[in-house]
Amino acid sequence: MAAEIHSRPQTSRPVLLNKIEGHSDGVNAAVLIPKEDGVITVSEDRTIRVWLKRDSGQFWPSIYHTVSSPCSCMSYHHDSRRIFIGQDNGAIVEFLISEDFNKMNHVKTYPAHQNRVSDMVFSLESEWVVSTGQDKSVSWMCTESGSMLGRHYFSSWASCLQYDQETQHAFVGDYSGQITLLKLERQTYSIITTLKGHEGSIGALWWDPVQKLLFSGASDHSVIMWDIGGRKGRTLLLQGHHERVQAVRYLQLTRQLLTCSVDGGITVWNMDTQREEAPQWLDSDSCQKCEQPFFWNIKQMWDSRTIGLRQHHCRKCGQAVCAKCSSKRSTFPLMGFEFQVRVCDSCFDTIKEEDRTALATFHEGKHNIAHMDIDPSRGLMVTCGSDRIVKMHFLLLFNRQSRLRLQKWFTPVSERYKRKVIRDMTMMVVGRPARSCNFLQWRDLKIVYKRYASLYFCVGMESEDNELLTLEVLHRYVEMLDKYFGNVCELDLIFNFEKAYYILDEFLMGGEVLETSKIDIGVAIEDADVLQETLEEYMSKPTY
Ligand SMILES: [Zn+2]
Numbered sequence: 001m002a003a004e005i006h007s008r009p010q011t012s013r014p015v016l017l018n019k020i021e022g023h024s025d026g027v028n029a030a031v032l033i034p035k036e037d038g039v040i041t042v043s044e045d046r047t048i049r050v051w052l053k054r055d056s057g058q059f060w061p062s063i064y065h066t067v068s069s070p071c072s073c074m075s076y077h078h079d080s081r082r083i084f085i086g087q088d089n090g091a092i093v094e095f096l097i098s099e100d101f102n103k104m105n106h107v108k109t110y111p112a113h114q115n116r117v118s119d120m121v122f123s124l125e126s127e128w129v130v131s132t133g134q135d136k137s138v139s140w141m142c143t144e145s146g147s148m149l150g151r152h153y154f155s156s157w158a159s160c161l162q163y164d165q166e167t168q169h170a171f172v173g174d175y176s177g178q179i180t181l182l183k184l185e186r187q188t189y190s191i192i193t194t195l196k197g198h199e200g201s202i203g204a205l206w207w208d209p210v211q212k213l214l215f216s217g218a219s220d221h222s223v224i225m226w227d228i229g230g231r232k233g234r235t236l237l238l239q240g241h242h243e244r245v246q247a248v249r250y251l252q253l254t255r256q257l258l259t260c261s262v263d264g265g266i267t268v269w270n271m272d273t274q275r276e277e278a279p280q281w282l283d284s285d286s287c288q289k290c291e292q293p294f295f296w297n298i299k300q301m302w303d304s305r306t307i308g309l310r311q312h313h314c315r316k317c318g319q320a321v322c323a324k325c326s327s328k329r330s331t332f333p334l335m336g337f338e339f340q341v342r343v344c345d346s347c348f349d350t351i352k353e354e355d356r357t358a359l360a361t362f363h364e365g366k367h368n369i370a371h372m373d374i375d376p377s378r379g380l381m382v383t384c385g386s387d388r389i390v391k392m393h394f395l396l397l398f399n400r401q402s403r404l405r406l407q408k409w410f411t412p413v414s415e416r417y418k419r420k421v422i423r424d425m426t427m428m429v430v431g432r433p434a435r436s437c438n439f440l441q442w443r444d445l446k447i448v449y450k451r452y453a454s455l456y457f458c459v460g461m462e463s464e465d466n467e468l469l470t471l472e473v474l475h476r477y478v479e480m481l482d483k484y485f486g487n488v489c490e491l492d493l494i495f496n497f498e499k500a501y502y503i504l505d506e507f508l509m510g511g512e513v514l515e516t517s518k519i520d521i522g523v524a525i526e527d528a529d530v531l532q533e534t535l536e537e538y539m540s541k542p543t544y
């Protein structure tokens with residue numbers, strides 16, 4: 001429920017300058033006011049607020065305006081001081097902000113959509129406001145007459161929008177993962193093309209009118225750069241997030257691409273290097289390396305009397321290979337793979353050590369980012385979203401003899417780091433006398449542990465998070481284990497470790513609490529058990 005201001009993302013690490021709090025619900029959009037120490041926020045709590053930095057160094061609201069419905073997005077034009085707010089009820093309201101940012105007057109209300117407005121752009125040149133909504137449409141309205149000029153319906157929710165003022169082209173991303181390019185005219189429009197490449201809903205778009213590049217971020221954790229101006233259909237895939245990408249911004253001067261994801265990850269991509277296009281995945285009925293058949297290739301399986309294998313793809317050459325021929329993992333930043341991906345054995349040998357140098361830097365946004373705005377000239381960035389309750393890095397269960405019984409890592413770390421953590425934790429925690437404090441400091445993490453019978457439950461988390469709440473989270477996990485196993489003991493976890501992981505996965509996701517209801521989690525585990533039993537029964541039946 002906060003908006004945060006970071007400084008100079010392009011030079012080195014972003015530094016947190018201010019945190020603006022006070023919203024009673026999620027903030028859906030925040031923009032920096034140019035040449036002014038100010039931020040405008042619109043929120044789910046139906047308020048529009050203009051925050052100015054006071055002499056004390058704190059941001060205080062100078063405008064606090066409540067509207068009839070939750071605010072979902074905004075478009076602010078600084079020179080004319082006109083601001084357009086999209087609402088949950090489908091309406092767009094226009095206000096005029098006074099020069100001194102102390103007053104805001106209502107100008108017009110536009111009945112743009114039947115449902116929540118998802119994104120919007122105001123163009124002063126054409127006096128248009130273009131908007132997308134959850135009624136699956138894009139509409140454009142005249143701000144002089146207030147009348148609707150045109151509307152186009154898609155087959156799914158339209159989630160984000162970019163608009164090129166000069167050529168009147170609109171890019172609309174939707175929930176099916178498609179991006180549609182439309183040419184808008186006064187009364188009519190035409191569809192130029194649809195861009196297909198994402199496997200999940202589009203979360204954010206950014207259009208660079210100078211280099212004619214379109215950037216899209218989606219719920220499949222990936223970012224794609226579409227070279228529209230090149231007209232060759234060149235696309236670059238960028239994989240450097242572990243969660244839904246929600247905000248994308250390209251800085252033309254420094255040729256950097258900033259992307260933010262819902263888990264708070266901020267990735268800065270260096271777009272000034274030669275990057276390669278990732279290959280198309282090839283289709284084959286047998287492994288293209290060892291020629292063993294895949295499991296649907298019944299004929300060859302029968303002919304060679306072998307069992308079919310699962311199909312995988314090498315990310316570097318795109319060949320269809322079996323698991324045996326692609327046992328290695330590697331990063332390959334030239335193709336946008338900043339994390340380790342599957343490569344075939346021959347490709348693995350061709351990747352040199354210098355090819356593995358990262359072409360992006362990764363930063364932590366401290367909260368779940370829903371929206372972002374940047375002022376490159378001042379090096380300021382504002383992000384908004386919801387605060388995390390507790391963000392865990394890892395959860396370990398071990399006994400008094402330092403035997404590890406369960407481990408769960410919520411952040412990507414190396415095997416070496418894991419071994420170091422396990423060694424340090426067991427040593428530090430087991431050696432502590434009874435009745436000593438349950439909280440420890442280890443490097444930049446806070447360690448919270450609690451002993452239940454013979455087992456220690458140990459959590460590493462960020463130092464600004466609440467340790468008492470973490471103890472409660474641990475206790476809830478123990479309660480769930482207790483409910484499932486009936487008075488849980490160490491042996492239960494040894495012989496049914498997969499159930500302990502199941503329960504944990506239902507309860508925690510990405511280091512955050514997903515579900516607190518014991519009943520709901522019990523139902524989910526029961527369902528999983530029933531499914532497993534039915535399958536076992538089915539598999540053990542003789543086939544004729
Ligand atoms: Zn093979």
Ligand SMILES: [Zn+2]
Pocket residue numbers: 314315316317318319343344345346347348
């Ligand atoms: Zn390969």
